[in-house]
Amino acid sequence: MALIRISGFSGENRALHPSLLAEHQATVSSNQRPGRGDLRSWNAPQTIATVPAGRSSMYRMGRDVASDAQYWLSWPSVVHAVRGFDPGDTTERTYYSGDGAPKVTDNVMGLGTAPSPTSNFPIASRPLGLPAPSAPLTVTTLQGGTGELVSSYYVYTYVNDWGWESAPSPVSTESNRPSDAQATLAGFTLPPSGNYAINRLRIYRTATGSSGATDFYFLREIALATQTTTDDLRDLGEVCPTVSWAMPPDDLTQLTALWNGMLAGISGNRIRFCEPYVAYAWPENYDVIPPDSKPVALGVFGQQLVVLTNGRPLMVSGSSPDAMDQQLMDLPQACVSPRSVVSMGSGVAWASEDGLCWIGQGGARLITAGIMTRADWQGLKPATIIGAYYEGLYLGSFDDGSGRCGFLIDPASTSGIYFFDAGFTALHVDPLQDQLYG
Structure with a gap:
């Protein structure tokens, strides 16, 4: 009996005519798990915990605790949460934007005294910052x-x-x-x-x-x-450190952790930065304004802040917020879904009208070029894509009108794309558990 042995299955390629595909490429790939090059299916997802219905964002408080069955913060709006960086903090202070004005919570006020796995967390929070006195003495x-x-x-x-x-x-x-x-x-x-x-x-x-x-x-x-x-004429102390400080603006979104104790966010047409290691102080003189475009999302790799806009992306870098340089990238690919942006260690990926884009080590490119045409990509409704990092791959959840589904793609080796039937309205990666939750 003659045998045909095929190995190294690399998922689906929609860009080429089926007669031109390599033997390891598929015209249709559904629920194939990538990684080993064989035809291996996914295991059914496990139910770990339950959050209230209609949630668009979630974040696990208690990340120093091995169990992932409780302490899930969740919101109906698109929220970006960042763990604080005070080495003396024992309460897991957490900053977040997207739920009205920027806020801060911790595992005391956020979880309450006797938290239940089904509680609606965070229970309480504070504004991120303090208002200045309104009148002189x-x-x-x-x-x-x-x-x-x-x-x-x-x-x-x-x-x-x-x-x-x-x-x-x-x-x-x-x-x-x-x-x-x-x-x-x-x-x-x-x-x-x-x-x-x-x-x-x-x-x-x-x-x-x-x-x-x-x-x-x-x-x-x-x-x-x-x-x-x-x-009473006592000796004076240190210079007032807060002269230029201000609370973050109420419309600040996309709160993102950077290097050297900095946070960044978007307010209107500006990229805002906090004072290093002072998450509640956002001086206006640190602002960066992208030329000829509006910022919509942020991503990070190394010590590079990638600003995705409704035009060309911008790279911002510097050791401190008062020394930030900006570079406009020669990649005319606007971000059509802020929730599609994923920071992946060596680069940042996002959805444009033409396909999945990438800026990182090795430059900027269209990841899906060669495996999906623009028309194929448009069929996924790219404005609906929600992205996450999963085992070195980009995971996207999209709604093409028939319900949410998903895909996986390797930015480092884009020989195919792997589609699957599961869909998610919120995604969270937990580094301690090394798990993706949705």
Whole structure:
């Protein structure tokens, strides 16, 4: 009996006429599991936990815990969650955008005191940041003093129970008084309503440092309820660090962890960056604005931030937010689905109108060129694609009008594409478990 032996099955190729396909390529590949080159099917997915219906995003709190059966945060909107980077934090502080204004939660307020696997997490959160005081304080010179006249100005900030500090208040009116005369400080405004946990105020006074520059230097800290205090001529401390700080804008989305303690996000036409290792401070002077296009999504590989737009992509890099350089890429492939963007270690993949695109080590290219025509790709409805990283492959879930299905493709070796029948409305990769959840 004659045998025909075929090995190295590489999935489906829709771009070529069937008569031109190599022996290892298929005209149709359904539910074939890639990896070994044989015809191997997928195992049925396991049910690990249940989140409320209608969720578009999920994230597992308690990632230091081996079990993956509980502590799932989920949202009906498209949310990007990032674990905090404070080495002293024991509560798994987590920042996220997409659920209204940017927020922060942890495994205390987010999970509650007796969490149930079926609870609707996160239970509670705080705004990401503190508002600045809205009014200046007033300064009254006390009697006495014979020194030369000195001009001073004051500001104050809010501080919460985590040690977060707001931007300063408006500057006080000028205080001219003898250098040895004390002053009464009053007119402190209470913070606006909200779960900020503000419990104290820090007061700063102008002085000229050794460099000859005049800055606001720390004078004293008082409880939030204090109505008045004094400038008792004590030695001044450090320069106010929060002069340029601001809360992230309410419309910030696409919160993304970078290198060197930085976070990035999108607000309107701008790419915003936080102060290094200060996730709640977003100075406006760090903004990057893509030329002639609007940013829609972010991805990261190495120390490169890939900004996907409604035009050409942009590469942004730098060691700190005040030293970011941008480079417009020569790849006219707009991102049509922000949820399709996947950071894959060596590069970033996203869906365009022409196919699945890639920027990374080795440059930029259209991954699906040669295995799918534009018409084939359009049949998947690329604007519906949700992407995730799975075992070195790009996994996409799409809705072509007949229900959600999926595909897998290897950006490093694009000899075929593997389609499967399962579909997902939310995907989450857990590095500890080395598992993909949907």
